[in-house]
Amino acid sequence: MSAGHDSALPRRLSLVPSVPGLESPLPAPRRQAPPPRTSAAPGEPTIRVRLAAVTDRCWQCRTKVRAVVGVLLEGRAFVPFDEVAEELAAALDPRVLAARRIGPIAHRDSPGVEGGYISNGCVECDALLGRFALEDLLREHLAGGGTYGQLDIGIPVELPAVAPLRRAAHG
Numbered sequence: 367m368s369a370g371h372d373s374a375l376p377r378r379l380s381l382v383p384s385v386p387g388l389e390s391p392l393p394a395p396r397r398q399a400p401p402p403r404t405s406a407a408p409g410e411p412t413i414r415v416r417l418a419a420v421t422d423r424c425w426q427c428r429t430k431v432r433a434v435v436g437v438l439l440e441g442r443a444f445v446p447f448d449e450v451a452e453e454l455a456a457a458l459d460p461r462v463l464a465a466r467r468i469g470p471i472a473h474r475d476s477p478g479v480e481g482g483y484i485s486n487g488c489v490e491c492d493a494l495l496g497r498f499a500l501e502d503l504l505r506e507h508l509a510g511g512g513t514y515g516q517l518d519i520g521i522p523v524e525l526p527a528v529a530p531l532r533r534a535a536h537g
Contacts, residue, residue, distance in 0.1 A: 411527040413535060415439050415450075418517035419468060420503040426493035432468045433486035433495045435504045435517065437525070443534035444514040448497065451484035453525045464489055466519055 415437035424431050434454065436446045447454070455471045463470065469487035474494045476482045486495040507517070525531060 412524040413439065413527045413531045414522055414524055415445070415531070416518050417454075417521040417523065418444065418514060419466070419519045420500060420507060420517065421467075422495070422499070422503055424488040424491060424493055424495070425499075427488060427491040429488060429490040430467065431486075431489050431495065432466055432519065433500050434468060434471060435500050436514075437523070437531075438514060438518055439531060439534045445530050445534050447486075447500070449530035450525060450528065453528060454523070455484050457523050457525055462521060466521065468519075469495070 417434050418436045418438050419432040419434050421430065421432050423429065434447055436444050437450055437454070438444055451471070455473070458471055460470045467489050469489040469492055471484065471486055474482050474485050474487065476485070476494060476496070478496075483497070485497060486500065487493065488495060504517075508514075527535075
């Protein structure tokens with residue numbers, strides 16, 4: 367082989383260094399969006415939902431935050447957070463939540479609930495955002511003429527078809 371040829375390449379081909387500013391005539395490969403995260407086991411049936419959230423201020427650091435109050439199923443049914451909290455904690459990507467000013471959904475200790483519970487946390491300081499305060503914000507929104515659909519923040523999630531979701535889908 368002559369100089370400038372790679373021994374692994376056939377003789378008629380040679381390596382050409384790239385030229386800055388010169389683009390390939392071939393289109394760039396398209397990246398596929400990653401599939402939505404799910405907490406379902408492989409083969410387990412899932413249901414696609416969208417997150418519903420309210421906006422408030424953290425009681426501890428006063429940062430403006432959003433908190434998940436439930437999920438919307440097929441645009442017609444609402445399932446409260448407490449009924450799907452475990453599945454959400456397992457399925458949600460904290461980075462996706464943080465981009466919408468939502469803190470991690472995780473188990474936290476609570477002075478009012480022995481053993482704690484899965485809750486929303488502040489995106490800045492991770493303080494527990496209490497479920498009673500969030501339920502009150504949801505009730506106020508609805509009592510003021512708001513709808514569940516207005517709480518849709520555009521985050522789809524695949525969740526295992528647990529009983530509350532199955533009831534909502536068929537109810």
